[in-house]
Amino acid sequence: MWLRNSLYSIAYLNLLVSHLGAIYCLVVGISFNAALYLLVTYIVRMLATTVFFHRFISHKSFCPANRWVTYIGCFIACSAGQMGPSWWKVHHLNHHKYTDTNEDPHSPIAPHKGIIGLLYAEFAWVLVPKYAYPDELPIDIENDPILKLMDRLHFIPSLSLAYLSLLMGGMDFFLALCLSTTLLFHSNGFLNSIGHLYGKQDFMTKNSSRNNSFVAVLTLGDGWHNSHHAFPKSARHGYQVRHGRIAKVPDPTFWLIQLMGKLKLCHSIIEYSDDFLETKIKQK
Ligand SMILES: [Zn+2]
Ligand SMILES: [Zn+2]
Structure with a gap:
């Protein structure tokens, strides 16, 4: 447990460096190529x-064609600097299970409301020890030795990307990566707040969740x-509801x-019929 928590702590150092680098980046500016690099890495x-x-x-909600698709996808996801698969999943499922209650890891209305609640859900929740160092982790991820290792060594992909950035474009690209990582962290935070x-x-839904097009653009569909x-x-x-009917709206993640399905990299993609979706339309 001590070792696991120490390894999780490295994410906070990563976030601190990224935020300081992002501020410095905004002060000194970056080249056009670095701005493109920022966009691509984001x-x-x-x-x-x-x-x-x-x-x-x-x-x-879908099934990757094989384990390597999962491992490569999760490796890239880890490079975003938001911990690994076990840590991410346990908090996300608890968010769905306990939405808007004191057990929700990142609710903007519980335990805090108003501006404090908004800031708590946006970023401060990750600083609460019980969330930073969760007691229980998802069994299915923990039973996969590669995903478990990736969870504990979540910082290796982001450190590798930082090193690669320095090699490719020196400090210019490194600062672009810091800003990209900081924007990623806060865009996902916007989802919570x-x-x-x-x-x-x-x-x-019996909860406060919203469809917000600004957040949908930032999170590429989430x-x-x-x-x-x-x-x-x-x-x-x-999905949105327009004039009482289901409307499909841009969802780059989907x-x-x-x-990936067309390229046979995944299968069993779960999608519902409009008839089924219409059964849950909120009556005005
Ligand atoms: Zn979810
Ligand atoms: Zn939610």
Whole structure:
């Protein structure tokens, strides 16, 4: 336990360096190439997080073709600097299980409300010891020796990417990576904070989740959070209700899962019919 917690602590050092680098980056600026690098590292790592950590590891909304697809996807997701598969899954499933209660790891309305609640859900919850160092981890991930190792050594992919950035473009690319990592952390934070405070509630969910198009853009589809809470196992989150009917809205994460399906990199993609989705439309 001591070793595991010490290894988890490294993520906080990573986040601190990324935030300081991001501030420095905004002060001194970066080249056009570094800005492109920032964009690419943001999109690739966001998609790895949403496709693998969220829609596969946490919700099993599709099935990768083999273990290597899972390992490569999770390795890239780890490079986002938001811990590994076991840590990510345990908190995310607890969020679904205990949404809006004091047991919810990152609710903007419990235990705190208002601006404090918003900041708590956005980032401060990761500083609470019981969440930083969870007692229990998901059995299925812990039973896979490679995923378990990846969870404990979650910092290796992000350190490798930092080293690669320095090799490719020196300090310019390193600062771009710091800003990219910081934006990734806060975009996912927006999902927890804004995604439960502002936006439309298209479906009946018995919780505060919202469909927020701004967060959906930042998270490449995960911001359709009310739809996700209504249908957690659906590989597609991009649904809204317009004039009482289901409307499919942009969900790049789902597009990637569809592409992976076409390339035979995954199968058993869970999608529901409009008739089924309509049974949960929130009546005005
Ligand atoms: Zn979820
Ligand atoms: Zn939620």
